[in-house]
Amino acid sequence: MSIDLKQFHQAFFDESYEGLDSMEQSLLALSDEDETDPELINTIFRAAHSIKGGSATLGFGEIASFTHVLETLLDEVREGQRKLTAESIDLLLQSCDALRAMVHCLEQETPIDVNDSKPLLDAFEAMLNDSGQSAVSEPQQKEVQKNLDDSDATVISSAQDAITQTFFSGDDGEQNDDHGEKRWKIVFKPEPQILLTGNEPLRIFRELESMGDLEVHAHTDQVPNFDQITLDECFIHWTLFLTSNVDQDEIKSAFDWVLDECDLDITLSESGDDDTVDTDDNVNTETRLQQDHINLDNRGDEITAEDDYGESASDDLEFVRASASVVAAKVIPEKTTAKKPEPSAAKSTSAKAISESKAIADKKVTAPESAQSSTTSIRVGIDKVDNLINLVGELVITQSMLSELGNNFDLEKLERLSHGLEQLKQNTRELQENVMRIRMLPISFAFNRFPRMIRDLSNKTGKKVDLIMSGEQTELDKTVMEQIGDPLVHLVRNAIDHGLEMPEERRAAGKNETGKIHLNAEHKGGNIVIKISDDGRGMDPEKIRAKAVEKGVIDAEAELSVAEIYDLIFEPGFSTAAEVSDLSGRGVGMDVVRRNIKALGGRIEIDSEVGRGTKIYVHLPLTLAILDGQLVRVGREVYIIPLVAIVESLQIKSELVNRVSGNMVLYRLREDNVPIIPIHKEFNIQADNTALDNALLVVVEGEGCKIGLLVDDLLAQQQVVIKSLETNYKRVDGISGATILGDGSVALILDIPGIITNASRSRRRNVSPRAA
């Protein structure tokens, strides 16, 4: 047992998150349809099943037992014994959240909190309980009568277990750990082929022995006659009694490798009484117990009658019933899914397991989002990888051609050399593009969380919402994707909370009762543009303005364009608006949204029409790692201007230069007046040319306005790899990063929006003293 299972943890976490995502999506799809699509149920079931299997293997008992209950329910649905009601879908969705929170806890290596998922489990158990009756007509009915007595006895004893345990364990959900030596009864029934997988029961027993006093009873009644015996099959099963102070998980861990291939039942045996009973009988009881699930359930009521624990036990009635029903439900997968590897890890049928599973934690909805963002692996389509391999192949060919040329070079080969270099350039570029593409994921990864969110929100608010998504296949860099998720959620939530009206209001306004939220993503230039539009009440610029004045965000006399007014809702001061008017809350957290988007090098725009709805555009760079840049020179320094920001480059004609309002220099660019900002002044460096006449001006656009940057020279255009300045230094105003040029030197990349804000700020600073 020396293999370090830790190495598989990350893979398990990733797969679990993925499984939960697909579960959630299928559940949502189910809730939309009238007919139950068996394929969807299967998807959900598979996801739950593999999470359960994985968690059991890795020893995450809490998740395994929780998923087990889930799976039991799903299995009944799959078998057509149960219809999925809206209520149960809600429950399943909540359990997705709970599971996600648990996995997140494990990932963070924080202990799973014990109380939150309990109501969920209770609800599931209640639901399963009902189904116990509906699931009656299963094949083993004939055995039922015969075994009535036995099962009764077992149920009662397990009920007693449950009750005693509950009594002793108090509130902390940690059972038995403190009262020293316990006597565990372990029923171990391996499947015949267990030896084929290299597992040797003797070794397991040896390990158990190391935990405490072990007493082994072998049951040889199923061993066939000598002539029928198969050498590599195991016909023996065992009942073991372990006296030790270990807990159930530790015992279970001894069976880690064979969980899938055996029936394992670990119970805390009441010291003294049933040890003396013929063990054979006991085992049979256990086996039968699994078969006649119907009985168990029906017996639930009787147990209360019989139990001597009086009033205080009535609390535990539910407990007992639950335990009985879980046992009942467990039988179904076993019988129906024949040889499918049964993840029986959670199959400890004792009350202990159930009380344990009740003690599972749940951090509610807080965890999932952050959990998603911390996923560290990436899934890449095989076609992308194949493409890369092809390209690398070509690169190798080009390289060998070039080195062949270099071997004995003479001038005649010059043409072939330049041809080869051209090819190398082509190869490198393609390779680079393809490598970048690996990081690109369709934006549906970020969009997928919205159907669920909108469903929840519309339930909560009572608004009817129709979500339309388009352009989900638009690809976006993974890093950008991870960071855009939360801002998008915020924007969509705002659109529903504050944009859409209640159904009555909509009807009164002559609109369809169901509001529409449209999410769209598309490529535009070097950017991706995500549009979030609603057909709600829209925003009234006048009201925003009044509010902003009231809040002291702007001066009462300030003249603002409509766009500038909409921009106000992103101001930090605006977000504290009290919940009074129909605008309130629009600004809650919007400053954070804008900050996040800006941090990604993007920007956000709003377009709204009163009564018709609001459109929010989020512009984001496609990738954070590489950009097309224009190299410019100022004095001895080379700077890079992102190509997407450049409107045009021109030579200044002095007659088009105007000086206005003191010290501002404007350049007339057709109809626009563009302020000229000399980089050397902005950056406080030496430049060759400080006169405006005939100087080179690069007109750039950002933050919704244009400026002209005065440079000394325009150099090449090239793609540059963005390197962070902040890793070893700190943020520099006006600089978004650095890159390394072909000669190994460092060049800084200009942050155009930053420069524009800086410039306008310093201008305001210059203006304000005069005003004052």
Next chain:
Amino acid sequence: MDAIIEVAEINRLDKNDISLEGIDFISGGNQYLTFRLCEEHYGVDILSVTEIRGWDEPTLIPNSPNYVKGVINLRGVIVPILDLRIRFQIGEASYTPTTVVIVLAVKNDRMKCTMGFVVDAVSDVLNANSQDIKSAPSFGGLVAPQYIQGLVNVGADVVTLLNVEQLLKLDDEGLHYE
């Protein structure tokens, strides 16, 4: 791995003539790389030194403090270069062929950072036990106290040991210390 090796002893015979007894550099005490700023001797923990390189004209960072000379490309990583002489206001910042840059890196839970520091010359490696390190007198001096780990006497000279972690922190507070 508790092999204790005889501590190599540095005998300072002359300013430029240092002889080592034995070549083992594994010692009980900590080792410090010492360097000169003008006429003063300073030392930094040798484990934080990643490399020593010659002076290359770095790329200017606009609107940065005067002691930040710019950034260089250190095998694909952008590393800022600071001039300690300007930062501590010691001597004159001239750039000659012997001017060197000591690249220091700190990587721990609190910070992960690499920076280059311009100094006049690298001197040698100093072994110092913790009891040899004395605290600095609290008066005078242009170097802010948080940068100073302690003083060590080496022969007739005093070496100021610098706290590398503080050195790499870019808080501007300590810089204009009077």
